[in-house]
Amino acid sequence: MENEQKRPDDGATVCETVEVGQTNAKAKKAKRKWTNNKNQWKAWLYLLPALILLLLFTVWPIINTVRMSLLKNYDSMREIGGATFAFGFDNFKNIVGFYRFKDCMLTTILLTVITVPVSTMLALLIAVALNSIKFVRKTLQTIFFLPYVTNTIAIGMVFMAMFNMIGAVSGKEPDSIGIINTIIEAFGGTRVNWINGGSGYLQNMTVLCIYIVWNALPFKILVLLGGLQSVNKQYYEAAKVDGTSRFRTFWRITVPLLSPMIAYVVITGFIGGFKEYSSVVGIFGPDMGPGGNHAVDTMVGLIYESVQSNQGLASAGALILFAIIFAVTMINMYVSKKKVHY
Numbered sequence: 076m077e078n079e080q081k082r083p084d085d086g087a088t089v090c091e092t093v094e095v096g097q098t099n100a101k102a103k104k105a106k107r108k109w110t111n112n113k114n115q116w117k118a119w120l121y122l123l124p125a126l127i128l129l130l131l132f133t134v135w136p137i138i139n140t141v142r143m144s145l146l147k148n149y150d151s152m153r154e155i156g157g158a159t160f161a162f163g164f165d166n167f168k169n170i171v172g173f174y175r176f177k178d179c180m181l182t183t184i185l186l187t188v189i190t191v192p193v194s195t196m197l198a199l200l201i202a203v204a205l206n207s208i209k210f211v212r213k214t215l216q217t218i219f220f221l222p223y224v225t226n227t228i229a230i231g232m233v234f235m236a237m238f239n240m241i242g243a244v245s246g247k248e249p250d251s252i253g254i255i256n257t258i259i260e261a262f263g264g265t266r267v268n269w270i271n272g273g274s275g276y277l278q279n280m281t282v283l284c285i286y287i288v289w290n291a292l293p294f295k296i297l298v299l300l301g302g303l304q305s306v307n308k309q310y311y312e313a314a315k316v317d318g319t320s321r322f323r324t325f326w327r328i329t330v331p332l333l334s335p336m337i338a339y340v341v342i343t344g345f346i347g348g349f350k351e352y353s354s355v356v357g358i359f360g361p362d363m364g365p366g367g368n369h370a371v372d373t374m375v376g377l378i379y380e381s382v383q384s385n386q387g388l389a390s391a392g393a394l395i396l397f398a399i400i401f402a403v404t405m406i407n408m409y410v411s412k413k414k415v416h417y
Contacts, residue, residue, distance in 0.1 A: 149387030187348030198295035231357015
């Protein structure tokens with residue numbers, strides 16, 4: 076009988092214990108939620124300065140570019156004065172129909188298609204060579220990385236001096252034929268008019284491609300060399316035991332294991348190639364061609380030139396270039412998903 080009388084009390088005690096436990100769990104959950112919310116507000120507060128800068132200098136310029144591209148003959152100074160502009164797609168039609176648009180697009184595509192694969196392959200070979208050299212490796216890394224931290228315009232002027240023929244006037248012997256032509260003649264070749272007035276498109280593009288490839292190497296070498304140093308050496312040891320040739324080891328082990336880094340440098344290379352501008356200015360000046368003929372003008376050069384006279388036209392050109400870069404990047408991303416080994 077005593078046991079039966081105690082059972083209700085025991086049940087009540089158990090229920091009270093469960094209720095207290097549930098209350099404590101709810102209190103802890105509410106406390107954790109409040110703490111998380113508090114931490115989130117702190118995080119947003121710390122991010123606020125960076126977000127404000129991004130909104131002012133990244134998000135708003137993009138929105139404003141889209142707006143200006145849809146306003147015919149847009150001019151910001153006239154807008155401040157109260158002028159209104161017709162809405163439409165005339166700027167896109169005008170920039171595409173501009174007589175130099177196709178030439179600028181062709182030059183941009185050629186520079187990108189030529190320099191990105193060449194610079195990537197050279198960077199891969201140099202990175203593999205540096206990775207196998209123990210002696211003075213750090214010194215060589217520093218030497219190869221120097222162009223990356225040097226001003227692009229300054230390097231372009233150095234290249235211009237190397238290929239330039241000083242005092243090159245028709246019917247008159249130039250005062251200096253440049254370092255490159257001196258080397259060519261030393262090996263029995265004939266001097267070439269690379270960048271002076273009267274030079275051809277092929278010669279101009281050759282100089283540009285050499286410069287862009289050389290200037291792009293440091294960053295790519297750094298990325299690929301970092302990837303090589305993180306590769307497990309057991310793969311190479313196993314290949315060595317099996318008697319695998321160096322070329323097969325490179326093609327079957329090094330390239331697949333480096334494919335994520337290769338995909339990265341290729342994608343960023345294509346993005347940078349379509350935005351090429353400073354290299355051309357460094358060698359040929361603001362006229363972007365020998366004698367001011369705009370022979371090797373790029374899309375960014377055309378946009379920069381257009382913005383001085385018609386901001387709406389320049390905005391339309393910028394959006395067209397953005398669309399091309401975005402499409403090429405998406406294609407590269409799709410291909411990398413199929414070919415890259417993670």
